[in-house]
Amino acid sequence: MKKLLVIALCLMLALPAFAMADATPITWSGTISVAPYLFGPWDEAKDIVVHPTEQLMKERYGLDVTFDVVFVENANYREIINTRIAGGTAPDVFIGGDAVVLSQYYDQGAIASWEVDFFKENAPATYEFLNNGGYQGRLKDYVDMFWKLACADDGKMTTVPYFDEQSAMPSKTLMYREDWLDALGVAHDSPDVLPKTLDDFVALLYRFANEDPDGNGVKDTYGCSESVVRAIFGAYGSSYNSRLWLEDGEGGLIASDVKESNKDALALLKKLYDDGVLDPEFVTGENNGGYWAVNHAFINGVIGASCHASIDHYRRPDVMGDNGGPVAIEWYAINGADSDFVYAPWPAGPDGEYGLEVGYPVSLGTGYAYDARLNDDPDKLAAIFKIMDIFGTDDEIMLLNCWGIEGEDYAVNEDGSLTNFLNTTDRNEKGIRVLRGLFGPEKVNSERGMFLDFYGDKTIKNRLDFFENDQCGMYRKNVVRGLLPSASEYNSELDTLRNETFVAIITGTQPLESYEDYVQEWMDRGGDILTEEANEWYAENK
Amino acid sequence: MTTQTAGGGKRNGFLAGFAGYKKQYALCLMLLPTIVYFIIFKYVPMAGLMMAFKDFKINAGIWGSPWVGLKHFEKAFASRTFLRALENTIVISGLKILVGFPMPIIFALLLNEVRSLKYKKIVQTVSYLPHFLSWVVVAGLLNQLLSPNNGAVNYILTKWLGFEKALFFLGDNAYFRGTLIVSDIWKEVGWGSVLYIATISGISPELYEAAVCDGATRFQRLLHVTLPALLPTITVMLILRVGSVMDAGFDQVFNLYNSAVYKTGDIIDTYVYREGLGDMKYSFSTAVGLFKNAIGFVLVVATNAITKKINGSGIW
Amino acid sequence: MREKVSWADVLVHIILTLFIFSVVLTFVHMLVLSFSPGYVATKGGLHLWPEDPTLDNYAKVLKSKYIWLGYKNTILRTLVGTSLSLFITAMGAYALSKAYFPHRAYWTLLIVFTMFFSGGLIPNYLLVRDLGLLDTFASMILPGMVSAYNLVIMRNYFQSLPEEIEESCMIDGAGRFRTFISVVLPLSKPILATVALWLAVGHWNAWFDVLIYITDETRFTLQVVLRRILITGTQQMLESTQVQEMNDYLQASPEGLKGAAIFVATLPILCVYPFVQRYFVKGIMVGSLKG
Structure with a gap:
């Protein structure tokens, strides 16, 4: 009896050892090189983040690995990486970018591929998390889409995407200048009393242009500029500067470039342009250089309505306990601390459509891909995925890599979320997150990782709260998910044609009647092939 | 002042030129580094121009990629945007x-x-x-x-x-x-x-x-x-x-x-x-x-x- | 003998002054912005006096220890690259400037041909790789060492020098090379200065070849370091984001930071021109034709 107890005791003590040994018997050792987008001289980070991580990996998992972070300049990333790939000197893990580039890389044999089972075997926790629909299974309906995005046509994986609810949320917000609303006597105590239909909205724009809201006796104001052009196209169920494949009401798909309703949108915009309500500088956009989200025309009182940026850019001070969003700070600096901007609902068009387009909650992120030479080194590739799993499951390693040192760089709150002490610049200089690419596509694919990064984050809560009150339901989504076969062939040419024609019609360089000719031209230049492919996709994937 | 012009007929002149190398060997030496540079750094990589007639595939390299003749030129000239x-x-x-x-x-x-x-x-x-x-x-x-x-x-x-x-x-x-x-x-x-x-x-x-x-x-x-x-x-x-x-x-x-x-x-x-x-x-x-x-x-x-x-x- | 001031004089001065004025205004505007916080640039308009002066932009740019490494690498590259290129190009240009050089036209054509036809980025990268020059100082000097353009222009200058000067030197027993060094070069100061200026500016401003060939961060030149700093100042703004925004970063950096980076990068090389001007001295040929 005593013997049995001893044996039982031994087994119990040994169990954790089994668990650890079971976790990852990694025999591979060596160097893994990765080239993420780098935003600071990360050299100092070697000691703060990278070496400690290597140490922990060794102690806990018996993994003898060195991480080599390679600097590839962000602005010329594509060209530099391509040259290195051609020369055989590319890092093991690099950025693929978007689906188009990834598929091109795969066709050219530049990146590695592997079976889904291989991934499952080496990163079981991550696999399970993803296959169950991400955080708390919220996105179960999109799991199929996830795997489609991750794999090439032949069913092998080429990258590891992630679930991103942010991609499915509206990224722009419509706003008015408060001082102009006051000057015109327009009430704005709640979004409900602001214009909700296109006609009311346009009427307000006319008032902005004609009734001298800045009170200087000169007619130097406009109603709106480029961003609202997009909102107006949205009100007609279409898009101004991107291609959406939408249901045409007859069981097929049509490109937003050539919808009938575009003509109405163009007619309205032409009228606004001719009547001096639409700023003629809309062709160059509302931003005059510098940070893209700053809509100079709006801040400097040239126009009264804009949806150029989001409520994160225009976050008011104290919502998050800071000075406000980056563009809001500029707003107050220029217009005074007493001035303000008003969030507004989207105007709905004749068919009740409104808003801009959104995406799906599955994202490639930066689209990390693995160099083709890893096809010949399955042990190394396996090690990379095992490491990915470690990042997801080992709390300490994840926190070190994504947040820094506890107490110094962040503090843990009661509900488990974190308060970050560092701003982004400091974070970059310390090299935090410098190993992204190894723990997945920018975010860690695990419950805890997604909670810390997204769901527990106050900004997200703020955004979600805001959208409760906004008309959120009717944003347009591209029905076709994924790439059409001939997309890279014709996309750029058709985009040029569309952008040019729309601008020409609005400014009057081309007559409104030329729209039908444009549609024909669009078809001739490859649009018909794309439409065919889109409908084929639709038939298969309905 | 002696000037040596490229002699009578063209063919004659070209061949006669070779004699000049010995005579002007100092000048030749002075030109040598330049020529070597151009050959190594300009003419050797020029072979890459062939890519214009191929469909470049990374894993095949320049030599192994398939030949497509004038396909790229045709594509360019077929595009109205390109012509414009x-x-x-x-x-x-x-x-x-x-x-x-x-x-x-x-x-x-x-x-x-x-x-x-x-x-x-x-x-x-x-x-x-x-x-x-x-x-x-x-x-x-x-x-x-x-x-x-x-x-x-x-x-x-x-x-x-x-x-x-x-x-x-x-x-x-x-x-x-x-x-x-x-x-x-x-x-x-x-x-x-x-x-x-x-x-x-x-x-x-x-x-x-x-x-x-x-x-x-x-x-x-x-x-x-x-x-x-x-x-x-x-x-x-x-x-x-x-x-x-x-x-x-x-x-x-x-x-x-x-x-x-x-x-x-x-x-x-x-x-x-x-x-x-x-x-x-x-x-x-x-x-x-x-x-x-x-x-x-x-x-x-x-x-x-x-x-x-x-x-x-x-x-x- | 002083000539009267004519209307032509006045006109010339007006045109030149207007032009200078526009350039000075531009630079003052940028200088002022480099000493101003971000929102001042957002306001738009011409800024000729800082209204909210700050040293923040310069602090951001200069506090990185890599800046000083960058200066060192750039200065080294510029000095070595310029002198080497200048010397070799001058020799080659001199040789080809002699009408009696054998097959002169063919050699010239061989060189000029390369101005137009080049294999492109990847073949050049492969060459540098195969020569074992990746990540070395030599990769910043050798691939661009002789510019056909510079060579043609220098050759053109040498052709305009009178033959008699060299003749007299060589009759006295000096060799060709000796003549080149002691007679031809001193007479060629204007062109040497000009081409040296072009080469120096080229090396000083170069960044793309560094990005392609160099991976060791301690070898980065000033321009590359500055570009990195510009993006450090902007990442917080690129947070939310789509990949395409990354590619626009140079446009994304705050105007003030951009201005500071420009002055830090360009000031040294701007100071070179006044030195070079000394060589554009009239009368360099005076006295050389005697006898």
């Missing part, structure tokens, strides 16, 4: 040569007429500063300056000169090319005049004194002393400039253009950029590059022949 870009490139470049090429020369001549040495130096030093600004910066400044809403230029036009409507320089096809040319001149005239200033400084003052003795006015001195001395330099620069006619200035156009002015402003390089050339479409970009350069080379050969007929001298 080609036209724009030639027109914009042509205008830049016609209007822009003489500017640094005129600038150097004007400077030469300035008598105060101090003022001359100041002007010289300040004039070449814009060359050091990237087009990203200059475009930002131009956007503000030329804005139809509150830009300084339009302010002057409407308030002081009585124009009815503001001119949208960067958004109107009628003015875009002109804007490109004028801004390019502003940016490069100082830098481009350095060579001419240097050449003028090498003119012997005795020639000027002789002209003055003959009663020449300032303008006549310019015409008969300065200009002829500059002529060889101008010729060479012109030939070389013509060779780059297919390069209309990507940096400038890219930072200044928008969809309202594609019609007159879209050049080959911006078109190629939009086609996603950062991705792996190397063959296509090599093909377009080859086409551009072939045209440039043909033009140089032609210009060279013409100047030889007129002047007696060319580049070769």
Whole structure:
């Protein structure tokens, strides 16, 4: 009896050892090189983040690995990486970018591929998390889409995407200048009393242009500029500067470039342009250089309505306990601390459509891909995925890599979320997150990782709260998910044609009647092939 | 003074030339490093031009990639946007040569007429500063300056000169090319005049004194002393400039253009950029590059022949 | 003998002054912005006096220890690259300037041909790789060592030198090379200065070749370091984001930071021109024709 107890005791003590040994018997050792987008001289980070991580990996998992972070300049990333790939000197893990580039890389044999089972075997926790629909299974309906995005046509994986609810949320917000609303006597105590239909909205724009809201006796104001052009196209169920494949009401798909309703949108915009309500500088956009989200025309009182940026850019001070969003700070600096901007609902068009387009909650992120030479080194590739799993499951390693040192760089709150002490610049200089690419596509694919990064984050809560009150339901989504076969062939040419024609019609360089000719031209230049492919996709994937 | 000319018939001359190597061995040695450099760093990689006729695949390399003949060229010429870009490139470049090429020369001549040495130096030093600004910066400044809403230029036009409507320089096809040319001149005239200033400084003052003795006015001195001395330099620069006619200035156009002015402003390089050339479409970009350069080379050969007929001298 | 001031004089001065004025205004505007916080640039308009002066932009740019490494690498590269290129190009240009050089036209054509036809980025990268020059100082100097353009222009200048000068030297027993060094080069100061200026500016401003060939961060040149700093100042703004925004970063950096970076990068090389001007001295040929 005593013997049995001893044996039982031994087994119990040994169990954790089994668990650890079971976790990852990694025999591979060596160097893994990765080239993420780098935003600071990360050299100092070697000691703060990278070496400690290597140490922990060794102690806990018996993994003898060195991480080599390679600097590839962000602005010329594509060209530099391509040259290195051609020369055989590319890092093991690099950025693929978007689906188009990834598929091109795969066709050219530049990146590695592997079976889904291989991934499952080496990163079981991550696999399970993803296959169950991400955080708390919220996105179960999109799991199929996830795997489609991750794999090439032949069913092998080429990258590891992630679930991103942010991609499915509206990224722009419509706003008015408060001082102009006051000057015109327009009430704005709640979004409900602001214009909700296109006609009311346009009427307000006319008032902005004609009734001298800045009170200087000169007619130097406009109603709106480029961003609202997009909102107006949205009100007609279409898009101004991107291609959406939408249901045409007859069981097929049509490109937003050539919808009938575009003509109405163009007619309205032409009228606004001719009547001096639409700023003629809309062709160059509302931003005059510098940070893209700053809509100079709006801040400097040239126009009264804009949806150029989001409520994160225009976050008011104290919502998050800071000075406000980056563009809001500029707003107050220029217009005074007493001035303000008003969030507004989207105007709905004749068919009740409104808003801009959104995406799906599955994202490639930066689209990390693995160099083709890893096809010949399955042990190394396996090690990379095992490491990915470690990042997801080992709390300490994840926190070190994504947040820094506890107490110094962040503090843990009661509900488990974190308060970050560092701003982004400091974070970059310390090299935090410098190993992204190894723990997945920018975010860690695990419950805890997604909670810390997204769901527990106050900004997200703020955004979600805001959208409760906004008309959120009717944003347009591209029905076709994924790439059409001939997309890279014709996309750029058709985009040029569309952008040019729309601008020409609005400014009057081309007559409104030329729209039908444009549609024909669009078809001739490859649009018909794309439409065919889109409908084929639709038939298969309905 | 002995000059050895390339003998009687052409064939004779070419073969006879070989004897010269021994005779001029010092000169040959002096040329050697240059030739070695060109062979290694220019001619060896030139084999890569073949990519223009292939479908480049990374894992096959340059040699293993499949041959597709003229497919890329056909694709380019089938695109209406490309053809339009080609036209724009030639027109914009042509205008830049016609209007822009003489500017640094005129600038150097004007400077030469300035008598105060101090003022001359100041002007010289300040004039070449814009060359050091990237087009990203200059475009930002131009956007503000030329804005139809509150830009300084339009302010002057409407308030002081009585124009009815503001001119949208960067958004109107009628003015875009002109804007490109004028801004390019502003940016490069100082830098481009350095060579001419240097050449003028090498003119012997005795020639000027002789002209003055003959009663020449300032303008006549310019015409008969300065200009002829500059002529060889101008010729060479012109030939070389013509060779780059297919390069209309990507940096400038890219930072200044928008969809309202594609019609007159879209050049080959911006078109190629939009086609996603950062991705792996190397063959296509090599093909377009080859086409551009072939045209440039043909033009140089032609210009060279013409100047030889007129002047007696060319580049070769 | 002083000539009267004519209307031509006045006109010339007006034109030149207007031009200078526009350049000076531009630079003052940028200088002022470099000493101003971000929102001042957002306001738009011409800024000729700082209204909210700050040293923040310069602090951001200069505090990185890599800046000083960058200066060192750039200065080294410029000095070595310019002198080497100048010397080799001058020798080659001199040789080809002699009408009796064997097959002169063919050699010239061989060189000029390369101005137009080039294999492109990837073949050049492969060459540098195969020569074992990746990540070395030599990769910044050798691939661009002789510019056909510079060579043609220098050759053109040498052709304009009178043959008699060299003749007299060689009759006295000096070799070809000796003549080149002691007679030809001193007479060629204007062109040497000009080409040296071009080469120096080229090396000083170069960044793309560094990005392609160099991976060791301690070898980065000034321009590359500055570009990195510009993006450091902007990442917080690129947070939310789509990949395409990354590619626009140079446009994205705050105007003030851009201005500071420009001045830090360009000031040194701007100071070179005044030195070079000394060589554009009139009368360099005086006295050389005697006898």
